[in-house]
Amino acid sequence: MDEKYRADIVINKEKLSDGNDVFVVHCINLGIASQGSTTEEAIAMIKEAIELYLEEQPEAYEDLKITQSPPVFSFVEIAKPLKNA
Numbered sequence: 001m002d003e004k005y006r007a008d009i010v011i012n013k014e015k016l017s018d019g020n021d022v023f024v025v026h027c028i029n030l031g032i033a034s035q036g037s038t039t040e041e042a043i044a045m046i047k048e049a050i051e052l053y054l055e056e057q058p059e060a061y062e063d064l065k066i067t068q069s070p071p072v073f074s075f076v077e078i079a080k081p082l083k084n085a
Contacts, residue, residue, distance in 0.1 A: 004066050005061055005064035005065060005066060006064060006066050006070070007027050007029055007030065007046075007047075007050050007064055008027070008028050008029050008070075008071050009025050009026065009027050009028070009043070009046055010025070010026045010028060010073065011023050011024070011025045011026075011039055011042055011043070012024050012025075012026075020037075021037070022035050022036070022037065023035060023036050023037070023038060023039050023041070023042040024042070025042040025043065025045070025046040026046075027046055027049070027050055029063045029064055030050065030053055030060055030063060030064075032046075032049055032050065032053055033046070033049075034046040034048075034049045
């Protein structure tokens, strides 16, 4: 049976200079990124990028070993203070 690995990714929606949306995806385990015009395309692109990366650096599989508990991702909201009039 194949050994299982997991790449943790984060997807952010950004605007291109022409105003179009793009989904930028980062693999936080390996420090690589890709993008796509949809989240599905971005995920497919990062999976391909990860596979190509691992072909060149197979020792990086150690960075993708599945642990007992998955990482927790969240966000914090930051309020911009109002300027005193």
